[in-house]
Amino acid sequence: MTAAILDWAVFAAQILLTAAMACAAFRILRGPRAQDRVLGMDTLYVNATMLILTFGIRTGSQFYFEAALIIAMLGFVSTAASAKFLMRGEVIE
Template sequence: MLAYVIPFCLVVIGLALALNLVRLVKGPSLPDRILALDTLYINALALIVLFGIWLGSDLFFEAALLIAVMGFVGTVAAGKYLLRGDIID
Protein backbone atom coordinates (compact mmCIF):
# COMPACT_ATOMS: atom_id res chain seq x y z
CA MET A 1 0.00 0.00 0.00
CA LEU A 2 2.80 2.42 0.86
CA ALA A 3 4.36 1.72 -2.52
CA TYR A 4 1.47 3.64 -4.08
CA VAL A 5 0.76 6.26 -1.44
CA ILE A 6 4.25 7.67 -0.92
CA PRO A 7 4.94 8.45 -4.61
CA PHE A 8 1.50 10.08 -4.85
CA CYS A 9 2.28 12.22 -1.79
CA LEU A 10 5.68 13.13 -3.26
CA VAL A 11 3.94 14.41 -6.39
CA VAL A 12 1.34 16.37 -4.42
CA ILE A 13 3.94 17.99 -2.18
CA GLY A 14 6.07 18.75 -5.25
CA LEU A 15 3.05 20.54 -6.71
CA ALA A 16 2.65 22.47 -3.46
CA LEU A 17 6.33 23.45 -3.68
CA ALA A 18 5.80 24.76 -7.20
CA LEU A 19 2.76 26.80 -6.14
CA ASN A 20 4.70 28.23 -3.18
CA LEU A 21 7.50 29.19 -5.53
CA VAL A 22 5.01 31.05 -7.72
CA ARG A 23 3.70 32.93 -4.66
CA LEU A 24 7.27 33.70 -3.60
CA VAL A 25 8.10 35.26 -6.95
CA LYS A 26 4.73 36.92 -7.59
CA GLY A 27 3.74 37.88 -4.03
CA PRO A 28 2.09 41.27 -3.78
CA SER A 29 4.01 42.38 -0.68
CA LEU A 30 7.10 41.50 1.32
CA PRO A 31 5.20 39.81 4.21
CA ASP A 32 3.45 37.58 1.66
CA ARG A 33 6.81 36.59 0.23
CA ILE A 34 8.22 35.80 3.66
CA LEU A 35 5.17 33.68 4.45
CA ALA A 36 5.58 31.88 1.10
CA LEU A 37 9.24 31.22 1.93
CA ASP A 38 8.24 29.83 5.32
CA THR A 39 5.66 27.55 3.72
CA LEU A 40 8.19 26.58 1.05
CA TYR A 41 10.70 25.28 3.56
CA ILE A 42 7.98 23.42 5.47
CA ASN A 43 6.86 21.70 2.27
CA ALA A 44 10.48 20.91 1.41
CA LEU A 45 10.84 19.44 4.88
CA ALA A 46 7.81 17.20 4.29
CA LEU A 47 9.20 16.17 0.91
CA ILE A 48 12.55 15.19 2.43
CA VAL A 49 10.91 13.22 5.24
CA LEU A 50 8.67 11.35 2.78
CA PHE A 51 11.65 10.59 0.58
CA GLY A 52 13.51 9.28 3.64
CA ILE A 53 10.58 7.02 4.50
CA TRP A 54 10.42 5.80 0.92
CA LEU A 55 14.13 4.92 0.84
CA GLY A 56 14.32 3.79 4.48
CA SER A 57 17.31 6.03 5.27
CA ASP A 58 17.88 7.89 8.53
CA LEU A 59 20.12 10.47 6.90
CA PHE A 60 17.15 12.33 5.41
CA PHE A 61 15.59 12.83 8.84
CA GLU A 62 18.74 14.50 10.14
CA ALA A 63 18.81 16.77 7.10
CA ALA A 64 15.14 17.61 7.66
CA LEU A 65 15.89 18.57 11.27
CA LEU A 66 18.68 20.92 10.16
CA ILE A 67 16.43 22.51 7.54
CA ALA A 68 13.69 23.00 10.14
CA VAL A 69 16.04 24.79 12.55
CA MET A 70 17.54 27.00 9.84
CA GLY A 71 14.11 27.80 8.41
CA PHE A 72 12.78 28.81 11.83
CA VAL A 73 15.74 31.06 12.50
CA GLY A 74 15.42 32.61 9.04
CA THR A 75 11.72 33.29 9.47
CA VAL A 76 12.24 34.89 12.88
CA ALA A 77 15.08 37.04 11.52
CA ALA A 78 13.01 38.17 8.52
CA GLY A 79 10.02 38.98 10.72
CA LYS A 80 12.18 40.92 13.14
CA TYR A 81 13.71 42.84 10.25
CA LEU A 82 10.24 43.75 8.97
CA LEU A 83 9.09 44.98 12.37
CA ARG A 84 12.18 46.89 13.51
CA GLY A 85 14.40 47.35 10.47
CA ASP A 86 17.30 45.67 12.28
CA ILE A 87 17.93 42.06 13.18
CA ILE A 88 20.31 42.51 16.11
CA ASP A 89 19.15 44.68 19.01
Protein backbone atom coordinates in the same frame (compact mmCIF):
# COMPACT_ATOMS: atom_id res chain seq x y z
CA MET B 1 0.78 -6.32 -4.92
CA THR B 2 0.86 -5.04 -1.37
CA ALA B 3 4.32 -3.55 -1.85
CA ALA B 4 2.85 -1.54 -4.71
CA ILE B 5 0.49 0.25 -2.31
CA LEU B 6 3.29 1.87 -0.35
CA ASP B 7 5.20 2.55 -3.57
CA TRP B 8 2.32 4.42 -5.12
CA ALA B 9 1.53 6.22 -1.87
CA VAL B 10 5.09 7.55 -1.63
CA PHE B 11 4.95 8.59 -5.28
CA ALA B 12 1.60 10.36 -4.79
CA ALA B 13 2.86 12.10 -1.65
CA GLN B 14 5.90 13.33 -3.55
CA ILE B 15 3.69 14.71 -6.32
CA LEU B 16 1.38 16.44 -3.82
CA LEU B 17 4.27 17.96 -1.85
CA THR B 18 5.97 19.16 -5.02
CA ALA B 19 2.73 20.85 -6.07
CA ALA B 20 2.52 22.46 -2.62
CA MET B 21 6.10 23.71 -2.96
CA ALA B 22 5.25 25.11 -6.39
CA CYS B 23 2.33 27.06 -4.85
CA ALA B 24 4.65 28.46 -2.16
CA ALA B 25 7.28 29.34 -4.77
CA PHE B 26 4.64 31.14 -6.81
CA ARG B 27 3.76 33.20 -3.73
CA ILE B 28 7.44 34.03 -3.23
CA LEU B 29 7.82 35.20 -6.83
CA ARG B 30 4.48 36.96 -7.13
CA GLY B 31 3.65 38.11 -3.58
CA PRO B 32 2.65 41.74 -3.73
CA ARG B 33 4.55 42.71 -0.58
CA ALA B 34 7.58 41.54 1.35
CA GLN B 35 5.55 39.84 4.10
CA ASP B 36 3.85 37.66 1.49
CA ARG B 37 7.24 36.54 0.23
CA VAL B 38 8.39 35.68 3.76
CA LEU B 39 5.18 33.71 4.36
CA GLY B 40 5.76 31.81 1.12
CA MET B 41 9.32 31.03 2.18
CA ASP B 42 8.12 29.69 5.55
CA THR B 43 5.60 27.44 3.78
CA LEU B 44 8.32 26.30 1.38
CA TYR B 45 10.53 25.25 4.28
CA VAL B 46 7.76 23.23 5.94
CA ASN B 47 6.90 21.50 2.68
CA ALA B 48 10.58 20.74 2.08
CA THR B 49 10.76 19.14 5.55
CA MET B 50 7.85 16.88 4.67
CA LEU B 51 9.32 16.05 1.25
CA ILE B 52 12.62 14.99 2.81
CA LEU B 53 10.79 12.78 5.32
CA THR B 54 9.02 11.21 2.35
CA PHE B 55 12.40 10.59 0.71
CA GLY B 56 13.45 8.88 3.94
CA ILE B 57 10.45 6.53 3.75
CA ARG B 58 11.17 5.85 0.08
CA THR B 59 14.79 4.87 0.62
CA GLY B 60 14.31 3.31 4.07
CA SER B 61 17.29 5.18 5.48
CA GLN B 62 17.29 7.17 8.70
CA PHE B 63 19.78 9.79 7.57
CA TYR B 64 17.08 11.92 5.97
CA PHE B 65 15.64 12.61 9.42
CA GLU B 66 18.59 14.80 10.37
CA ALA B 67 18.33 16.76 7.14
CA ALA B 68 14.63 17.33 7.83
CA LEU B 69 15.38 18.51 11.39
CA ILE B 70 18.04 20.95 10.17
CA ILE B 71 15.75 22.35 7.47
CA ALA B 72 12.98 22.86 10.04
CA MET B 73 15.36 24.74 12.35
CA LEU B 74 16.76 26.86 9.50
CA GLY B 75 13.23 27.72 8.44
CA PHE B 76 12.36 28.98 11.90
CA VAL B 77 15.52 31.07 12.22
CA SER B 78 15.26 32.60 8.75
CA THR B 79 11.58 33.46 9.08
CA ALA B 80 12.07 34.99 12.51
CA ALA B 81 15.01 37.05 11.25
CA SER B 82 13.06 38.21 8.18
CA ALA B 83 10.07 39.22 10.31
CA LYS B 84 12.41 41.15 12.63
CA PHE B 85 13.93 42.87 9.62
CA LEU B 86 10.51 43.86 8.26
CA MET B 87 9.55 45.23 11.67
CA ARG B 88 12.69 47.15 12.55
CA GLY B 89 14.80 47.55 9.43
CA GLU B 90 17.69 45.68 11.04
CA VAL B 91 18.08 42.22 12.50
CA ILE B 92 20.55 42.72 15.35
CA GLU B 93 20.18 46.02 17.19
